Amino acid sequence: MAASELFGQRGRLFAGILLCCLLAGMMVWAGTTTDDPLEHQYPTDVEVTPTPETYVGEQVVLGGQIVDTDPVVIATRASGYGRFLLVDANDQVQNVDGALETGDHVTVFGTLTDEEALVVEHGLTQNPDDRGYMFLVSILGGLLVAGRFLNGWRFDRKALAFVPRSKAGSRGNEDAKARSQLDGENEVDRNTQPTPNIKRGGR
Template sequence: MSAREPAGQAGRLLAAALLLVALAALLVWSGTLSPDPAANRYPEEEDVMPNPGSHVGERASVGGYVVGTDPVVIESGYSGPSRFTLEGAMAAEGNVDSLETGDRVTAFGTITDESTIETERLVTGTARSQAYMFVVSAVGGLWVAGRFLWGWRFDLATLSFVPRGGDG
């Protein structure tokens, strides 16, 4: 054990294990949260789609692909196709410039009947913008990985990464 590593290799492995357990626990915990309007957690597709009629009068968030634009109609593929008409979609708050068939839309508003949402906020995304996001993320990830591998190497003796050209 050196002065630079007060806990040594065992401490490093224990810290990594604890962080992985914490990550797994937080993922499970976040999946157990139920809708709670007081905490700004509204019903989403998985809550609404099995029985939209039971949510009439409630605020909810539903996503899908635009299948009609006058009026705006979206189709969600959650547990079988379901269509919702988005009343007031073009006047809703959000990034609505123009909607085209095939655009991905997430609508937030009040469910007025089994197939209609009075839209308050609308978030749109095109297939092109989603592809751009994935390509830029992949290029950035590869750049970071390349920079890391260029400047560091894995030392089997200490089971750690050490700078290239250093004491090794």
């Protein structure tokens, strides 16, 4: 193996490892820097629901299902436990489907004014079907891209690189063509060889 080829393989391997490390680092960095109050480390309904009196006067994030719309009340537990009145929910909660309705899932950010009331500063509705649809489309798109890529490329373990499959196919076709041509030449040579004269002996 040539020194330049060996260096090229090591360079590609090093570049691949470096890119993976950079990707992981950017994912961690992106996950820790956000301006959305719903993504900050404020107390959530998991912490607030058991002891709401502890968080009165603090900014919290509550998520749950709307159980009443006049006024808007949510339950942070599926059993209906952990009910909070959402003040100004109709004005502050972003809902593309229109007015808030019973059964909608919401996540709200605001100040807990007492043990059962939250003044909403920002909020949004969440449709469970939307998340499933997003994951399904992402998976199908990834499989489609991977399939098209693998259909045209293959991984060469010796070169530590992806190479077009057409190269391997054309190389095999060239080899087969060369063998066929060589067989044809051999056949021509055999046909052009002089036939030895056979003398018949007399009695």
